[in-house]
Amino acid sequence: MAIKVEERSLTLFEKLYIGEVVRGLAVTFRHFAVNLTLHILHVFGLAKDRRAAETYQYPEERRPLAPRLRSLHRLTRRPDGSPRCVACMMCETVCPARCIYIVAGEHPNPQIEKYPVRFDIDLGLCVFCGYCVEACPEDAIRMDTHILEFAAYSREEMVLDLKNLLSRSPIPPLHPEVAPVYQLVRLESPKQEGNSRTP
Amino acid sequence: MDSISYAVDLAKVVYLFTFIMGLASILTWMEAKQSAVMQDRIGRNRADIFGVRALGLVHLIADAVKMLIKEDFIPAYAHRFLHRIAPSIAFFFALMAFSAIPFGGTYRFGGYEVTLQVFSFDAALLFVFAMMSLGIYGFVLGGWASANNYSLLGGLRASSQMISYEITLGATVIGALMIYGTLDLQQMIVAQGELFWGWIPQWGVFLQPVGCLLFMTAALVETKRVPFDIPEGESEIIGYFLEYSGMRFGLFFLTDFVETVLAACMTTILFFGGWQVPYLGATGFAFPGGSVWELSTVTVMILQLAAFAVKVFLLCFFFLLVRWTLPRFRWDQLMRLGWTLLLPLSIANILVTGLVLLWLQG
Numbered sequence: 001m002a003i004k005v006e007e008r009s010l011t012l013f014e015k016l017y018i019g020e021v022v023r024g025l026a027v028t029f030r031h032f033a034v035n036l037t038l039h040i041l042h043v044f045g046l047a048k049d050r051r052a053a054e055t056y057q058y059p060e061e062r063r064p065l066a067p068r069l070r071s072l073h074r075l076t077r078r079p080d081g082s083p084r085c086v087a088c089m090m091c092e093t094v095c096p097a098r099c100i101y102i103v104a105g106e107h108p109n110p111q112i113e114k115y116p117v118r119f120d121i122d123l124g125l126c127v128f129c130g131y132c133v134e135a136c137p138e139d140a141i142r143m144d145t146h147i148l149e150f151a152a153y154s155r156e157e158m159v160l161d162l163k164n165l166l167s168r169s170p171i172p173p174l175h176p177e178v179a180p181v182y183q184l185v186r187l188e189s190p191k192q193e194g195n196s197r198t199p
Numbered sequence: 200m201d202s203i204s205y206a207v208d209l210a211k212v213v214y215l216f217t218f219i220m221g222l223a224s225i226l227t228w229m230e231a232k233q234s235a236v237m238q239d240r241i242g243r244n245r246a247d248i249f250g251v252r253a254l255g256l257v258h259l260i261a262d263a264v265k266m267l268i269k270e271d272f273i274p275a276y277a278h279r280f281l282h283r284i285a286p287s288i289a290f291f292f293a294l295m296a297f298s299a300i301p302f303g304g305t306y307r308f309g310g311y312e313v314t315l316q317v318f319s320f321d322a323a324l325l326f327v328f329a330m331m332s333l334g335i336y337g338f339v340l341g342g343w344a345s346a347n348n349y350s351l352l353g354g355l356r357a358s359s360q361m362i363s364y365e366i367t368l369g370a371t372v373i374g375a376l377m378i379y380g381t382l383d384l385q386q387m388i389v390a391q392g393e394l395f396w397g398w399i400p401q402w403g404v405f406l407q408p409v410g411c412l413l414f415m416t417a418a419l420v421e422t423k424r425v426p427f428d429i430p431e432g433e434s435e436i437i438g439y440f441l442e443y444s445g446m447r448f449g450l451f452f453l454t455d456f457v458e459t460v461l462a463a464c465m466t467t468i469l470f471f472g473g474w475q476v477p478y479l480g481a482t483g484f485a486f487p488g489g490s491v492w493e494l495s496t497v498t499v500m501i502l503q504l505a506a507f508a509v510k511v512f513l514l515c516f517f518f519l520l521v522r523w524t525l526p527r528f529r530w531d532q533l534m535r536l537g538w539t540l541l542l543p544l545s546i547a548n549i550l551v552t553g554l555v556l557l558w559l560q561g
Contacts, residue, residue, distance in 0.1 A: 016371050018412075021521075021524075024519060024524045025521065025524050027524075028237045028520060028523060028524040029520060031236075031238070031239060032233065032236050032237045032520070034239075035239060036236050039236070051489075052236075052239075053235070053236075053239050053241045054239045055240050055241040057241070090258065109444075125201045147534050152345065187269065
């Protein structure tokens with residue numbers, strides 16, 4: 001439904017224009033005076049808690065990012081350093097941009113069944129929707145690196161391979177208390193692998 | 200004319216030229232930085248020489264180098280000679296106007312009398328206005344010679360805007376003329392050295408407040424900068440220098456800043472006492488209380504030179520403040536403002552000034 005906007009007629013003061021000009025100049029001059037004073041104080045190391053400008057001086061100073069921000073992908077690892085991914089193809093299936101390409105292989109450990117021989121993400125196609133993270137039953141893919149700079153000179157360089165994706169994940173320590181549970185769940189009920197989330 | 204006179208004249212020209220070009224260059228930096236600080240930004244600060252950024256001042260050099268080494272493009276059907284010479288015409292006349300600007304008073308050193316004005320004569324005001332009018336040719340020719348309809352329209356807008364407001368500019372000055380009774384800018388400034396009731400300096404702004412406001416508005420229009428930048432409209436409506444690139448564009452760009460300095464100089468001279476420092480006479484300060492502070496002629500000269508420079512600088516700051524505060528006028532609004540508001544007001548100002556002068560004379 002169209003919203004009817006009531007047009008306000010200008011008061012005499014506003015019609016005279018000069019008064020409004022002075023008011024506008026006062027606003028901009030106040031900003032100038034306050035900001036310049038802060039800039040000068042900052043030179044002497046004072047009033048650092050008040051920003052003199054909204055600008056983030058980008059390469060040196062970065063904006064604080066929200067913790068939930070979807071940024072460059074990474075594949076998480078098992079305590080032995082291998083990918084947590086079990087090549088279930090959930091992310092590849094859910095991906096609306098079809099930027100994930102997985103080749104599954106048979107894992108030597110029968111408890112794990114499959115592992116990714118190849119895991120490629122084409123950043124040139126990715127729309128950063130985060131569905132792959134939602135779909136993953138193994139918490140194997142995450143978008144929490146807060147890395148936002150991944151420009152490349154060619155399309156080939158935009159494709160991340162398994163090694164690249166793993167390189168951003170630390171190897172989790174084999175925690176003495178959690179590790180046996182991890183083993184236990186794995187051995188007892190392979191179908192409930194989704195619950196066996198180790199730190 | 201002996202060799203000392205030549206040396207003095209040369210020194211005056213060098214000082215004035217350094218002052219204008221220095222201030223015009225600093226203004227390009229000030230425009231970037233002042234607008235940034237006004238808008239809670241930082242402004243350009245990335246160019247550096249061996250890591251020295253100098254608050255973005257290095258960008259002045261970067262800009263100059265960029266403009267000098269860029270391709271100087273001339274459109275195929277342009278009038279080659281006029282297209283080449285148009286920026287120089289605009290720049291030349293903007294600079295010529297300064298030759299009649301008094302940037303200091305008259306000082307006596309031994310047997311020599313030095314007047315700090317390059318071209319000192321009794322019709323200096325008319326000369327400045329004449330040069331400002333001739334400068335229009337540069338913009339109109341630039342628009343016409345580019346063989347581009349958008350440029351031509353920009354040039355037409357420039358000519359109609361500047362000619363319309365020159366009438367207001369001239370009419371507002373008549374009030375000041377009637378009070379000072381002279382066309383000599385130097386004499387006008389000398390007249391502004393007197394005091395009201397012994398303590399308020401008799402500056403034009405107190406004698407002609409309406410005239411001062413109208414003159415500053417019209418002078419802002421003459422500089423063709425933002426509230427009135429219809430001839431240029433860099434990003435949206437396309438102005439007369441559309442077909443200019445490299446240093447020829449740079450010259451048009453610099454002309455705007457030189458004209459801003461000129462407008463600030465003229466406002467200072469006519470309404471803010473020129474080089475006058477309140478209570479400072481030829482031999483030193485004479486304060487209203489009766490106390491006197493003797494100063495040498497050289498000190499007085501330096502103080503008055505500095506006073507002129509500071510006043511011009513502050514007015515330039517004010518013009519930039521206006522430029523970054525007000526949105527652009529529409530074409531019809533500009534014409535209506537000029538012909539139906541400023542011109543009648545300036546004529547009324549002449550009438551009121553005349554009546555008050557008659558009443559004062561009894």
